[in-house]
Amino acid sequence: MRLNRSILIVLLIGIISSIAIIYFYLLQREFTKNHREFLISTNKLKHSQSRLNYLILENSVYAYLNQDEIKDKIQELLDEYKNLKKSTLLKDKTYKNIDKQVISLKEKIDSNLENIEDYLMFNAGIKNSLLFLTRHVENSEHLKVNDAKIFIHANYILKHFYDTKRIQDLIYLENDRFLLESNSKDKQVQEFIKKFNIHSTFLANHFKQYINSANYVLNNDVYDSIVSITTDFSKIALKDFKALDIFAFILFSIFILSLSFIIFLLYSYIQKNQALKHSLTYDQLTDLYNRKALEHKLAKISKPTILLINIDGFKNINDIYGNQIGDSLLIKIARLIEKDLPNINIFRLGGDEFGTIFEDITEDEVLKIANNLEKTISKHNFIFDNLKLNISVSIVTNNIFPILENADLTLKLLKQNPNKRVMKYTDDLNLKKSVQENMKTVEIIKSAIADDRVIPYFQPIVNLQTSKIEKYEALVRIRLEDGTILSPFKFLEISKKSSYYHEITKIMINKTIQTAKEFPQYRFSLNISMLDILNEQLVTMLFDCFEKNKDTVSRVDIELLESEFLEDTKKVQEFIDKLHSYGSKILIDDFGSGYSNFSYFSNLEIDIVKIDGSIVSEIVNNKTKLHILKTIYQFTEGMNKTNIAEYVESREIALILKEVGIKYAQGYYFSQPLPKPLNDSKVII
Amino acid sequence: MFKLLIFISIIINLYANEPISPIPLDSGIDIEKAKLGKILFFDTILSKDNSTACVSCHDVFQGGADSNIVSKGFNGMSGNIQSPTVLNARYNFKQFWNGRVDTLSEQVDGPIHNPVEHNLDSKLLEERLNNSKLYKELFLNIYKKFNIEYKDIVDAIVEFEKGLITPNSKFDKYLRGEIKLTKDEKNGYKLFKQYGCITCHNGINIGSNSFQKMGTFIEYESKNSYPDKEAITNKKIHHNVFKVPTLRNINLTAPYFHDGAAKTLKEAISIMAKHNLGVELSDDEIADLTLFLITLEGDKPKILESN
Numbered sequence: 001m002r003l004n005r006s007i008l009i010v011l012l013i014g015i016i017s018s019i020a021i022i023y024f025y026l027l028q029r030e031f032t033k034n035h036r037e038f039l040i041s042t043n044k045l046k047h048s049q050s051r052l053n054y055l056i057l058e059n060s061v062y063a064y065l066n067q068d069e070i071k072d073k074i075q076e077l078l079d080e081y082k083n084l085k086k087s088t089l090l091k092d093k094t095y096k097n098i099d100k101q102v103i104s105l106k107e108k109i110d111s112n113l114e115n116i117e118d119y120l121m122f123n124a125g126i127k128n129s130l131l132f133l134t135r136h137v138e139n140s141e142h143l144k145v146n147d148a149k150i151f152i153h154a155n156y157i158l159k160h161f162y163d164t165k166r167i168q169d170l171i172y173l174e175n176d177r178f179l180l181e182s183n184s185k186d187k188q189v190q191e192f193i194k195k196f197n198i199h200s201t202f203l204a205n206h207f208k209q210y211i212n213s214a215n216y217v218l219n220n221d222v223y224d225s226i227v228s229i230t231t232d233f234s235k236i237a238l239k240d241f242k243a244l245d246i247f248a249f250i251l252f253s254i255f256i257l258s259l260s261f262i263i264f265l266l267y268s269y270i271q272k273n274q275a276l277k278h279s280l281t282y283d284q285l286t287d288l289y290n291r292k293a294l295e296h297k298l299a300k301i302s303k304p305t306i307l308l309i310n311i312d313g314f315k316n317i318n319d320i321y322g323n324q325i326g327d328s329l330l331i332k333i334a335r336l337i338e339k340d341l342p343n344i345n346i347f348r349l350g351g352d353e354f355g356t357i358f359e360d361i362t363e364d365e366v367l368k369i370a371n372n373l374e375k376t377i378s379k380h381n382f383i384f385d386n387l388k389l390n391i392s393v394s395i396v397t398n399n400i401f402p403i404l405e406n407a408d409l410t411l412k413l414l415k416q417n418p419n420k421r422v423m424k425y426t427d428d429l430n431l432k433k434s435v436q437e438n439m440k441t442v443e444i445i446k447s448a449i450a451d452d453r454v455i456p457y458f459q460p461i462v463n464l465q466t467s468k469i470e471k472y473e474a475l476v477r478i479r480l481e482d483g484t485i486l487s488p489f490k491f492l493e494i495s496k497k498s499s500y501y502h503e504i505t506k507i508m509i510n511k512t513i514q515t516a517k518e519f520p521q522y523r524f525s526l527n528i529s530m531l532d533i534l535n536e537q538l539v540t541m542l543f544d545c546f547e548k549n550k551d552t553v554s555r556v557d558i559e560l561l562e563s564e565f566l567e568d569t570k571k572v573q574e575f576i577d578k579l580h581s582y583g584s585k586i587l588i589d590d591f592g593s594g595y596s597n598f599s600y601f602s603n604l605e606i607d608i609v610k611i612d613g614s615i616v617s618e619i620v621n622n623k624t625k626l627h628i629l630k631t632i633y634q635f636t637e638g639m640n641k642t643n644i645a646e647y648v649e650s651r652e653i654a655l656i657l658k659e660v661g662i663k664y665a666q667g668y669y670f671s672q673p674l675p676k677p678l679n680d681s682k683v684i685i
Numbered sequence: 686m687f688k689l690l691i692f693i694s695i696i697i698n699l700y701a702n703e704p705i706s707p708i709p710l711d712s713g714i715d716i717e718k719a720k721l722g723k724i725l726f727f728d729t730i731l732s733k734d735n736s737t738a739c740v741s742c743h744d745v746f747q748g749g750a751d752s753n754i755v756s757k758g759f760n761g762m763s764g765n766i767q768s769p770t771v772l773n774a775r776y777n778f779k780q781f782w783n784g785r786v787d788t789l790s791e792q793v794d795g796p797i798h799n800p801v802e803h804n805l806d807s808k809l810l811e812e813r814l815n816n817s818k819l820y821k822e823l824f825l826n827i828y829k830k831f832n833i834e835y836k837d838i839v840d841a842i843v844e845f846e847k848g849l850i851t852p853n854s855k856f857d858k859y860l861r862g863e864i865k866l867t868k869d870e871k872n873g874y875k876l877f878k879q880y881g882c883i884t885c886h887n888g889i890n891i892g893s894n895s896f897q898k899m900g901t902f903i904e905y906e907s908k909n910s911y912p913d914k915e916a917i918t919n920k921k922i923h924h925n926v927f928k929v930p931t932l933r934n935i936n937l938t939a940p941y942f943h944d945g946a947a948k949t950l951k952e953a954i955s956i957m958a959k960h961n962l963g964v965e966l967s968d969d970e971i972a973d974l975t976l977f978l979i980t981l982e983g984d985k986p987k988i989l990e991s992n
Contacts, residue, residue, distance in 0.1 A: 068888035128881030
């Protein structure tokens with residue numbers, strides 16, 4: 001937003017300064033043009049005027065002359081003056097004074113031209129009379145003989161007139177001896193004198209006029225005025241040019257400033273862009289490449305092999321030591337991987353997952369790298385102030401498409417195996433297929449619930465002493481649409497991860513209670529995992545059903561399925577107490593395998609112990625197993641607990657169990673799980 | 686070739702030294718405009734009472750001036766001065782006898798507005814021409830305007846007047862070295878120079894490039910008063926001062942002077958010699974001068990030949 005506004009402002013400044021520059025350019029061009037034209041005009045005027053002055057001088061020297069050039073020059077002068085007067089500069093206030101001078105110049109020109117007209121007019125008369133007198137004296141050869149005195153005098157006067165004309169000074173006319181006089185009776189002489197005197201009188205009378213007009217013309221100040229206009233004009237124009245210079249400087253500065261600002265903005269824009277680009281391809285915490293970058297690189301490589309590194313139990317580290325330690329652990333691991341795998345791009349794919357990609361590498365090489373890396377990391381001491389951490393990682397490799405998906409799936413599989421830390425994806429892991437199957441199973445569960453095809457099967461539990469069926473264990477089944485019965489190991493694990501588990505449990509509880517109602521001669525047992533007890537929703541549901549069927553549920557026992565470490569035995573005991581209040585009994589399932597623990601008995605009020613099939617099925621040939629069986633028997637008897645043996649698959653086993661003293665047995669030897677309990681409870685051992 | 690070059694340079698030098706220069710053979714005018722101007726020049730529509738055309742007082746076929754002492758104009762009224770020739774008027778340094786205007790277009794204004802000549806104002810003239818289908822079309826073709834304007838009317842007339850030049854006079858041909866003058870003509874020219882006629886009558890128009898006083902030497906008396914330069918400047922020294930008239934086609938423009946006082950050329954020469962040069966010429970001299978002046982008659986203007 002701020003950037004946008006800045007760009008807008010800069011753009012505005014840019015546009016304004018551009019307009020100003022264009023305006024300035026036009027202004028200065030116009031000004032320069034006008035200035036130049038004005039000076040050219042004054043120059044032409046000067047030239048015309050000086051030429052005119054010359055022509056006037058020439059005219060006074062020659063007896064006669066083609067005066068057309070004077071006429072032309074005058075026209076030229078007047079035209080040029082009009083041109084000068086048109087100059088737009090003169091309309092400017094700054095040049096007001098010049099304009100005044102130009103106006104007064106016209107007066108001077110006009111007055112000079114009038115003087116020239118007068119001068120030419122007077123000049124003609126003077127020239128003609130002088131010419132006449134010269135010829136008159138020239139043609140009077142006879143005087144030299146008849147009256148030389150007159151002749152000499154005439155010449156003298158003539159010389160005077162010429163001097164006056166040449167020197168243009170009236171002082172030569174101050175004596176008034178320019179008239180000839182003679183008493184001669186010679187008619188020719190008198191005729192000569194008469195003609196001479198007419199012209200000399202004319203000259204004497206008109207010379208003053210002539211010389212004055214000549215002086216006016218020759219001393220005219222038109223030329224000086226033009227020079228003065230030019231000088232004054234140039235002075236003012238110089239100031240104008242300076243102003244233009246300053247204006248240009250300011251404009252140029254603004255231009256440079258806005259240009260720099262634009263460059264700055266562009267630079268910061270590029271910076272931001274780069275940061276953005278970086279954040280798109282880099283992980284902010286570790287500064288490694290991110291998942292996006294990995295995907296990008298994968299797409300570019302034809303034979304990639306991926307190596308994924310996942311930190312085991314990273315969630316716990318974050319929970320225990322806090323995110324700060326978690327984050328810096330990630331950074332340390334990132335650096336460690338970088339150090340171990342130099343010259344190769346390392347990626348951070350997610351919270352606790354790192355990876356890298358190799359190109360054209362054999363599977364053995366990759367596995368070697370993976371193993372080395374695993375060792376390096378697990379041996380490394382991660383030190384945070386006074387805290388030392390050792391971590392383990394799971395590493396998978398894969399070069400089969402889809403690269404990332406296969407690797408992810410392999411990692412999940414690897415995580416379930418606590419003994420293995422490095423694994424390679426192979427097609428026979430078939431992980432993808434199972435995913436598809438999982439999806440399919442969820443679909444099956446969903447439709448089974450909807451169509452009421454989730455059903456309990458019942459396996460009889462036989463009293464070995466009486467050879468009678470006393471109990472049935474309810475086992476969950478799904479009947480497929482084609483009638484096939486699906487055993488729980490195909491769907492129960494998956495259902496636990498879905499929302500359908502709760503529903504299945506509920507169906508089992510209700511349907512078992514229902515069957516218990518139908519067969520009042522038997523007890524029934526339901527399987528509940530210890531983890532289920534922690535699920536409050538499920539527990540509430542269970543007791544709701546029990547509460548509704550108080551009479552029946554005293555015959556419904558609960559088999560607690562051992563699972564991982566049970567933390568909250570208090571909660572389990574509460575659960576057991578509540579069951580006991582309904583008359584239900586508590587069985588511990590699969591005792592003697594996995595996590596089963598004698599400590600249960602000290603903390604929990606268990607009624608019946610179900611001995612694990614892995615012991616029971618082998619007591620015939622394996623004395624150790626038999627010994628374990630006997631020990632369990634003695635232990636339970638001592639604790640006053642009832643015991644049940646499962647996986648009884650032969651008569652031999654049944655007989656040994658009977659001999660040992662085990663009270664109940666179940667297994668294929670007696671019957672496999674049945675859709676319904678048998679009416680007849682009698683069995684033959 | 687070299688001889689030719691020398692010959693040409695000599696010719697050029699001769700020209701340069703002669704105070705009279707010949708009229709160019711080509712007037713360089715816009716023929717279309719001039720033709721339109723010609724129609725206007727001959728049309729009495731240009732006077733208020735449709736009585737007077739330009740040509741009424743400037744007979745372009747006969748010297749371009751009026752043979753009457755003063756011309757008759759609007760309502761038969763008389764002018765106050767002898768009509769000066771319109772031929773070669775483009776070479777005049779100023780127009781009218783007293784040179785009160787500088788250009789031909791300013792000159793055209795004069796007679797049109799003059800109450801005793803055409804007595805017509807610009808608006809009325811425009812209106813009249815705009816009502817004429819003929820003029821409308823002619824002006825549209827030439828000036829590309831639908832409305833006829835006064836300044837274009839003047840422009841057309843001026844263009845026609847610029848075409849009114851009379852080249853190829855015997856004297857011009859002599860100046861160009863094409864022919865020789867007769868002995869008497871040549872003598873006339875020599876006298877013309879010697880007596881100082883040339884001082885004022887020089888240049889392309891043999892006059893018309895300066896002012897001079899009528900009666901420089903001996904005061905010239907007229908019966909009536911005429912608009913002289915004094916009428917403009919109010920200076921006494923400009924009494925009886927007029928523009929020096931052209932001498933081209935002078936044998937065709939009688940009567941002479943601003944007052945038309947001289948009926949013949951010989952009379953005019955004699956008066957000028959007496960009043961402006963202070964000399965009395967012999968009959969022979971007058972005869973030779975007359976012969977010289979007759980050589981100044983040029984061809985009829987080309988623009989008059991076409992329709």
